[in-house]
Amino acid sequence: MGTPCDIQLFARSQAIASQAADMAIADVQRLEALYSRYRETSFLSEINRVAAVGGSINVDEETACLLDYAVTCYEQSDGLFDITSGLLRKAWKFDQGKLPVQAFIDELLEKVGWHKVIWKRPVLTFSVPGMEIDFGGVVKEYAVDRAAALCLTQGIKHGVINLGGDIKVIGPRDDGSPWRVGIRHPRSKDALLDTLLLYEGALASSGDYERCILVNGIRYGHVLNPKTGWPVRHLAAVSVVGDFCVVAGSASTIAMLKESEGTDWLQELGLPHLWVNVHGVSGGSIATKSKVQTVR
Numbered sequence: 001m002g003t004p005c006d007i008q009l010f011a012r013s014q015a016i017a018s019q020a021a022d023m024a025i026a027d028v029q030r031l032e033a034l035y036s037r038y039r040e041t042s043f044l045s046e047i048n049r050v051a052a053v054g055g056s057i058n059v060d061e062e063t064a065c066l067l068d069y070a071v072t073c074y075e076q077s078d079g080l081f082d083i084t085s086g087l088l089r090k091a092w093k094f095d096q097g098k099l100p101v102q103a104f105i106d107e108l109l110e111k112v113g114w115h116k117v118i119w120k121r122p123v124l125t126f127s128v129p130g131m132e133i134d135f136g137g138v139v140k141e142y143a144v145d146r147a148a149a150l151c152l153t154q155g156i157k158h159g160v161i162n163l164g165g166d167i168k169v170i171g172p173r174d175d176g177s178p179w180r181v182g183i184r185h186p187r188s189k190d191a192l193l194d195t196l197l198l199y200e201g202a203l204a205s206s207g208d209y210e211r212c213i214l215v216n217g218i219r220y221g222h223v224l225n226p227k228t229g230w231p232v233r234h235l236a237a238v239s240v241v242g243d244f245c246v247v248a249g250s251a252s253t254i255a256m257l258k259e260s261e262g263t264d265w266l267q268e269l270g271l272p273h274l275w276v277n278v279h280g281v282s283g284g285s286i287a288t289k290s291k292v293q294t295v296r
Contacts, residue, residue, distance in 0.1 A: 001032060001140055003164030009151060010158035010174035020154035024147035024161065031146070034063075035139045037086070047124065047133060054129035058122045066138055067119060073138075073250045074114045080257035081250060082114050085226035086134025092231075094211045094222060105229035112226050141204055141249035144168045148245075168202045168245045184209075186237035186276060193237070193282065194274055204249035206256045207237035208278075219278070223256045234259035234277055241272040241286065 007024055011017035035044045043063065050057040059067065073081040087108050091100035111130045118125040140163050147161045148168040159170040160179050169179050178197035185191040186209045196203065208221025208231065220231045238255045242248040251271060255262035263283065266273045276282040 001028065001143070001163050002038075003140075005163045007147070007151075007162070008160050009156050009170075011156055016155065020151045020156050023150050023154065027146055027150055028143045028163065031139055031143045035066075035135045037134055037136070044133070044135060050124075051126040051131045051133065052129065054126050054131075056123055056125040059124055060122070064121050066135060066142065067124065069246065069250075070135075070138060071114070071119065073254065077254040077257060079114070080226065081137065081254050082112065082226040083133045083135060083137065084112050084114055084117065084131055085224060086136060087112055087130075087132050088224045088226070088229050089222075091229065092220075092222070092224065094213050097213050097215070099213075099215055099220070109227075109229050112229075137250065137253055138246060140164065141166050141202075141244075141246040144202065144245040166202075166204045166245050166249055167198075169198045169200050172199045183239050183274065184237075187280070193276060194239075194286075196241070196286065198241070201241055201243055202245035202248045203239060203241050204245050204252050205237060205239040206249070206252040208232070208235075208256075209237065223253065225257060232256050232259050235262050236276050236278045236280075238262065238266070238275045239273065239284075240266070247271075 007021050009017045009020055011020065033039065034042055036042045037044055039045060047057055070083045091105050091108055111128055116128045116131065118127060144161050144163050144166045145168055148170050151159055151170055157171045158174045161168045167181060172178055178199045181196045181198055181203055182192045183194045183196065183205065185193040186207045206223060208219060208223060211222035213220050223232050224230065225232055235256050238252040240248040240251045242251065248271070251269060255266050255275065258265050263275055266275065266284065272286045274284040274286050
């Protein structure tokens with residue numbers, strides 16, 4: 001998954017815990033092998049080889065369900081959550097410390113846009129050669145939910161799955177106490193913006209701090225608007241709590257993409273959330289002055 005991951009489980013024996021953890025880890029590795037854009041042997045790479053020439057490909061049921069969910073996110077976000085926008089990373093090299101040329105962004109934007117894809121189960125067709133899709137905003141969170149579900153099938157009732165900050169809680173700790181989950185401050189790596197006490201559910205966050213560049217004192221993060229090709233510049237970080245990690249993850253990303261409208265959209269969505277903007281102002285339904293909030 002390209003990020004630190006851990007699983008913590010309470011079980012009646014080491015053997016039961018190990019069996020559940022091994023099953024969860026194997027499924028995470030299966031999903032990475034299927035959908036990693038870094039592996040030439042992945043099914044996603046096979047899809048993108050077809051996309052490169054403007055062709056069609058049949059997909060399996062699991063991939064079809066992921067595509068259906070991505071379509072829902074695209075529609076709910078007015079086209080801002082777009083799995084074809086990963087192509088823009090070719091312009092944004094966050095390890096080079098400089099802004100891309102607008103002409104290159106414009107060239108890439110001609111190949112970005114889910115409306116240019118024809119999706120009729122089980123056939124995926126790319127109408128413009130040179131396109132590609134990226135499940136990066138969906139699969140890790142989906143993997144969290146699946147790992148937790150697999151642990152439940154093994155009789156695990158207390159535990160937590162954490163894949164790079166995307167978290168699913170499998171009930172409280174063994175003594176009934178909640179899991180303490182710290183939310184990183186987007187402008188101070190060693191500081192916490194808040195601490196949540198979770199008895200169940202999932203938490204996912206999105207922000208401009210993991211991959212970014214500073215140019216002339218302005219921060220440019222990796223959350224890119226698929227319509228402009230440029231990073232969002234209003235919210236610095238968003239965290240959302242929900243029943244499923246995949247929903248919390250897409251909600252936090254959509255809020256970032258909606259910029260100044262993101263906070264109102266989160267309020268209307270009704271999921272517990274916390275946000276901080278680029279000016280350091282924070283808020284949300286679970287924002288507290290005590291910095292410790294219980295979410296059930």
